[in-house]
Amino acid sequence: MLDLKFVRENVAKVKEAVENKNEKTDVDLILSVDEKRRSLLSEADKLKHQKNVVSEKIAQMKKEKRDAKEEIEKMRKVSAQIDSLDKELKEVEEKMADLLLTVPNVPHSSVPIGFDEDSNVVVRTWGEIPKLDFEPRPHWELGQILGILDLPKAAKVSGTGFLVLTGKGAKLQRALINFMLDLHTQKHGYEEVLPPFMANRPSMTGTGQLPKLEDDMYLCEREDLFLIPTAEVPVTNLHREEILKAEQLPVYYTAYTACFRREAGAYGKDTRGMIRVHQFDKVELVKFVKPETSYDELESLVIDAEEVLQLLGLPYRVRVLCTGDLSFAAAKCYDIEAWASGVGKYLEVSSCSNYEDFQARRMGTRFRPKKGGKLQYVHTLNGSGVALPRTMIALMENYQTKEGTILIPEALRSYMGGMEEIK
RNA sequence: GGAGAGGUGCCGGAGUGGUUUAACGGGGCGGUCUCGAAAACCGUUGUGCCGUAAGGCACCCCGGGUUCGAAUCCCGGCCUCUCCGCCA
Numbered sequence: 001m002l003d004l005k006f007v008r009e010n011v012a013k014v015k016e017a018v019e020n021k022n023e024k025t026d027v028d029l030i031l032s033v034d035e036k037r038r039s040l041l042s043e044a045d046k047l048k049h050q051k052n053v054v055s056e057k058i059a060q061m062k063k064e065k066r067d068a069k070e071e072i073e074k075m076r077k078v079s080a081q082i083d084s085l086d087k088e089l090k091e092v093e094e095k096m097a098d099l100l101l102t103v104p105n106v107p108h109s110s111v112p113i114g115f116d117e118d119s120n121v122v123v124r125t126w127g128e129i130p131k132l133d134f135e136p137r138p139h140w141e142l143g144q145i146l147g148i149l150d151l152p153k154a155a156k157v158s159g160t161g162f163l164v165l166t167g168k169g170a171k172l173q174r175a176l177i178n179f180m181l182d183l184h185t186q187k188h189g190y191e192e193v194l195p196p197f198m199a200n201r202p203s204m205t206g207t208g209q210l211p212k213l214e215d216d217m218y219l220c221e222r223e224d225l226f227l228i229p230t231a232e233v234p235v236t237n238l239h240r241e242e243i244l245k246a247e248q249l250p251v252y253y254t255a256y257t258a259c260f261r262r263e264a265g266a267y268g269k270d271t272r273g274m275i276r277v278h279q280f281d282k283v284e285l286v287k288f289v290k291p292e293t294s295y296d297e298l299e300s301l302v303i304d305a306e307e308v309l310q311l312l313g314l315p316y317r318v319r320v321l322c323t324g325d326l327s328f329a330a331a332k333c334y335d336i337e338a339w340a341s342g343v344g345k346y347l348e349v350s351s352c353s354n355y356e357d358f359q360a361r362r363m364g365t366r367f368r369p370k371k372g373g374k375l376q377y378v379h380t381l382n383g384s385g386v387a388l389p390r391t392m393i394a395l396m397e398n399y400q401t402k403e404g405t406i407l408i409p410e411a412l413r414s415y416m417g418g419m420e421e422i423k
Numbered sequence: 424g425g426a427g428a429g430g431u432g433c434c435g436g437a438g439u440g441g442u443u444u445a446a447c448g449g450g451g452c453g454g455u456c457u458c459g460a461a462a463a464c465c466g467u468u469g470u471g472c473c474g475u476a477a478g479g480c481a482c483c484c485c486g487g488g489u490u491c492g493a494a495u496c497c498c499g500g501c502c503u504c505u506c507c508g509c510c511a
């Protein structure tokens with residue numbers, strides 16, 4: 001959420017952001033509602049002031065046992081006026097709040113302007129794309145041959161877009177989770193959190209999934225709870241409506257969770273295998289930082305995520321997203337994409353974003369800079385560190401052998417009980 | 424699910440229908456003292472909104488209601504705690 005004052009004072013900038021992000025927010029409507037709101041507010045405030053003054057007078061008169069009938073009668077009328085103004089004001093303010101939630105964050109000045117993902121810019125690549133001397137198999141074939149991925153059973157149990165990992169496949173997934181959590185907690189200084197996999201509306205609104213993306217999420221209607229689409233939601237909301245101490249910043253969290261996405265509107269895309277599924281595992285990184293450091297923190301966040309792929313020996317590239325591909329709440333975002341030999345393309349395994357104070361303002365997460373200074377909103381960031389099925393895909397497809405087995409990267413072997421190969 | 428208790432500021436914790444941002448304590452900040460520090464003492468310390476400003480308004484979990492006037496009384500909701508039931 002942007003500050004209403006900021007919108008008022010930076011109309012051109014906000015309209016440009018709406019345009020560049022391909023959003024449809026009506027900024028002029030916001031301005032006119034704001035004007036209405038302010039005029040109602042000052043009218044109501046005047047009457048309330050009168051009420052307060054006269055109420056005090058009535059109290060005084062009662063104390064002196066004088067008759068206050070006339071004043072009471074007058075106030076009865078004023079109160080009625082206030083009531084009706086307040087009612088109108090409430091409607092206008094609710095409308096204002098709803099409108100403000102539809103204004104996207106303003107992209108950082110370093111973000112390339114562009115309409116869609118074709119304008120994303122590769123900032124670096126790492127590793128060599130493996131040159132296999134045989135026709136590489138896609139992961140679903142490998143999974144079937146080795147008996148570690150059973151898509152037909154997943155379809156039977158739940159439907160398309162779900163996975164059943166079995167035996168060494170399940171173990172490999174668990175190994176990856178543990179490997180990543182250990183890396184981030186032990187080497188990168190993140191605190192591990194295991195949050196709920198369901199979140200309420202205020203939380204979903206806090207991080208910016210609501211109101212825009214409601215249809216992309218699974219909703220348990222009886223409880224009005226959403227299955228989390230990412231650990232970003234529960235972990236970032238840990239500090240909703242809180243005032244953090246300046247000296248405790250920056251705060252780093254890492255969390256493993258399952259993630260649930262309806263993938264509405266993605267029908268026909270990546271339907272085979274486990275590239276795009278309704279439920280997947282992910283290790284997430286979340287940061288709460290001081291505003292002046294947030295862009296440095298974004299760079300180090302990306303590096304922390306990249307290290308996962310480096311240690312696994314998976315080649316990847318990092319792209320900075322252009323304005324049109326940038327999510328609603330983000331000010332800047334890097335995608336990390338791992339190369340997968342079987343399907344022959346780069347797969348997005350991480351998205352690292354700086355939200356600046358956009359989420360913090362929605363959540364009410366602030367800190368006091370020091371010495372009785374004014375409260376300020378923190379900056380929040382998060383990134384996958386990293387998402388699992390696609391990392392599994394890259395691993396399976398890049399480490400496959402001519403015989404259809406999969407070599408296990410060095411870094412993972414201790415997590416696999418010393419296993420060197422899945423065969 | 425049943426019964427009870429409670430939700431107050433940065434934190435702990437009082438609170439009478441009528442000068443309430445709200446006793447008291449802690450913390451923070453400023454100062455006195457000190458070579459320096461601790462201790463002690465004194466002072467100070469909420470947030471948001473409107474307004475060029477002076478100033479004003481709102482806020483004691485959330486939403487309604489009663490009243491000239493509600494942190495205080497009534498109703499609904501959410502959350503926490505205790506006991507009982509159920510349960511991996």
